[in-house]
Amino acid sequence: MTLKITNLTVAYGQTTIIHALDDLWPTGQITALIGCNGAGKSTLLQALAGLIPMQGSTSLSGAPISAQDRHRTISYMPQDTSAQSSLSVLEVVLLGRLGSLGLRLPAGLADQALATLDLFGLATLQSRPLDEISGGQRQLVFLAQALFRQPRVLLLDEPTAALDLRHQLLVLERLRHIAHTHGMIIGMAMHDLNLAAQYSDRIIGLGGGRKVAAGPATEVLTPDRLRIMFGIEARVTQSENTPLQVVPLRAVG
Numbered sequence: 001m002t003l004k005i006t007n008l009t010v011a012y013g014q015t016t017i018i019h020a021l022d023d024l025w026p027t028g029q030i031t032a033l034i035g036c037n038g039a040g041k042s043t044l045l046q047a048l049a050g051l052i053p054m055q056g057s058t059s060l061s062g063a064p065i066s067a068q069d070r071h072r073t074i075s076y077m078p079q080d081t082s083a084q085s086s087l088s089v090l091e092v093v094l095l096g097r098l099g100s101l102g103l104r105l106p107a108g109l110a111d112q113a114l115a116t117l118d119l120f121g122l123a124t125l126q127s128r129p130l131d132e133i134s135g136g137q138r139q140l141v142f143l144a145q146a147l148f149r150q151p152r153v154l155l156l157d158e159p160t161a162a163l164d165l166r167h168q169l170l171v172l173e174r175l176r177h178i179a180h181t182h183g184m185i186i187g188m189a190m191h192d193l194n195l196a197a198q199y200s201d202r203i204i205g206l207g208g209g210r211k212v213a214a215g216p217a218t219e220v221l222t223p224d225r226l227r228i229m230f231g232i233e234a235r236v237t238q239s240e241n242t243p244l245q246v247v248p249l250r251a252v253g
């Protein structure tokens, strides 16, 4: 299974934001989208999720994704998870499978939702109202909701932005495991280049809504490319048993 993106173009009014982007996202892999503020990462994810109009096409294993398929097969977690609600944490996760909910909860569904919460260490929060948990916990709840939908393609906009270091690693380890074992296609926008290097299979560098680099971290995260993409001077190090490390030194230009 491969997500094929062909000639994807997004415009707000007269302004084109994503310019005729082509790409292939293979099954079981995490693709990280990197790029400076305004590069088009969120816009690309939202277009793929069918939340904003786009031109071009997307297909899964050769079959075009219709509007109805898109809702069933693609799950999206936005950058902003600040929505207010007095629903409990477990209820918010259950909403991920709204289509399966009726007057009675199907047998086992709540247990499955609880197991998804437990992936991120949140089971003890299940009865707490969403309004009464922290920003990082909230991000984890919406991540659990997106996963609970059991999508074939999971799109995440900066999924670790609100998380402490332990939870950043835990979430990305879990996601990598899920991608590999379930063959899920995961695309995520990230600002932390070291986490992108450590956990993604492939990195796409966006600049001005265009793909300016794509490939494994060792090819994309080079000092020359970092200078072009982010306007920074950086040192990049890698030794045998440690992941590639980007050390930003100064802003240039």
Ligand SMILES: Nc1ncnc2c1ncn2[C@@H]1O[C@H](COP(=O)(O)OP(=O)(O)OP(=O)(O)O)[C@@H](O)[C@H]1O
Pocket: 012, 017, 035, 036, 037, 038, 039, 040, 041, 042, 043, 044, 189
């Ligand atoms: N609703 C909108 N109407 C008009 N322009 C928009 C809208 N949303 C985003 N843009 C513009 O589209 C461009 C890409 O924005 P986008 O949010 O995709 O960037 P990003 O790479 O996700 O940035 P960040 O890292 O800051 O989240 C920016 O120039 C932004 O100003």
